Amino acid sequence: MAAPSILIVLHDFALGGTERVAVRLAAAWAERGAAVTIFAGADTGPLRALAGDRVEIILAEPPIPRGRGSRTRLARAARALVAWRAFDGVFIPGNFHWPVAAALGGSGIPIVAQVSAALDKPQRGRLRQWAFEHRMRYLLRRVQAVVTLSDVARDQANRILRNAIATTIALPALADGNPPPTPIPNTRPPVVLAAGRLVPEKGFARLIAAFAALPDGSGRLVIVGDGPEADALRRQADALGIADRVELAGYVADIRPWLDTARLFVLASDFEGYPAVLVEALAAGRPVVATDCTPATRLLDLAGAGSVVALGNTAALAEAIARMLDQSPPDPGQLAASVAHHRIGAVAEAYLDLFAVVRA
Template structure:
């Protein structure tokens, strides 16, 4: 029987991003196993709070900004003295490193990188965040415990493009899925195209932003429509909505492409589709691809940095297409929709890697076996 530990998981907030959801899942699973978990929020709570287990203790530091939260985090660490500290996201990792250094707890700290580092740092123009991205690789090289990357691609990029050494990184899968996901029963879709399906339906999910490559997917859809009658539904919201809607209009795809916004049950929508497509330009480890696989639906993904290649076992579980290549993506879609799907069991088996239980076992091993 394992000895329970006191673990502080440090996040900026619970506003609903992928990192927040994954850390909440990890916190819940570890707490269920008997560990004492403090979920330490630097600034505020958010919509993901509703998913936090009653066994997890939420600590609000209520700092005005993430970058001004060091004194409050130092005070918490001095008072609580957790056995281990786990932080997620680059700018939070920098804050946690400074706070642990000031409290003599650097040996207890574990940091986690969630995305393609060189690309993600270009997305945010805030000067303090840019400073964090400059400092983080030096901190990862200097701190006693290796940074935990969500995929081997993320780890390899840190080594290739920064001062981080191979020995400064380890990997652990995201806790994307419930442990009993295979037994999940899906209801009827809420989207009318899926509820009354008369032609093949393709589904994509994500923030309507350049990173997700939906513009390339819509261009591919225009090519697919010349060969077969099918429809595309893109679930999500974001800053590129108007641009994507204009693209659909210009390509005269109004009857074949829909952007309905968020779905309250996106797994059900994916389960009722014929094909899921990930068209991203970069990721860290795309949780939505794993979620799609868990429903059994056929999948296609761009071979973007990073994650799809690992998740799809180099293309053995689902086709990998060239980035920024609508023609290549269109060809894969037509081929997938034109043939019998024989890889459902492979997708379900691969998805098992990303259950909350499997992820928590890996994280706990890395944390408990570490220095300090």
């Protein structure tokens, strides 16, 4: 079968996990001979360069910036595009872009939609969860395949959609040339690293509170990322008397150099889909303490890979961090090997195989 022509619809090139995955997959598919086109509502955000020179980029005219009703306008513009331009398949990257799947359904082009965020959140409550599932069924009612990032999410998606069309393909969190892990440093005090957008649901306030419960000299907390909570988190650290032990380093383009300095990585979120940063931490050979916020914590079942604590339990989070810091460091190579299936090359091939199936 000839290499496919694949359309990816993105709102823009914002610095988000969904957008990063989509653009990296586009480049990987193009390298393997596929004709890949990204249709974007706006040429904003820093991720466009990741697509490389082999990916065609078409921008909506006039532009469609993010805002009220913008996803509906993006969906209409995408449908207008496929009305005159033929593609073998369409990739809908993540929950945020599902309205595009609804607009393109019935166009005759096979659609593969990705699940990027948690499908079942306890925080929603029963009524909101019912509404979410009803909307998901409506938006994805005419797609040919759904890709989830874990078997747990696959089973949830098939239940919600009442149709066994979901399949698991690993998150392409790692480059094929991802460097091998370095030895875990023996610095004193050890660095405990966390990363993400500084918003309440990422749990950084709880992490700082947990860190304050650790004895002086037991570690230094470094948080990389930016967001609206930055000043509040600094004030919290100061109020708890640990400002000298907490560093908010701001946004970084590449987390790997920071992981190389760390003894331990902590994911303290309230909920996550399948966070790339957890995979990146293990690929760097660093153990992880995580809240029970994502199916990706299954990766921590490997001996020495880390531990999982209950949501909302600050004391348990502090105890887990202290326990991991007291243990002998695990073998970094073993941790890295456990997530090798997240390399972009194998993931890109799995997607191309799926597109071949839905085309047939």
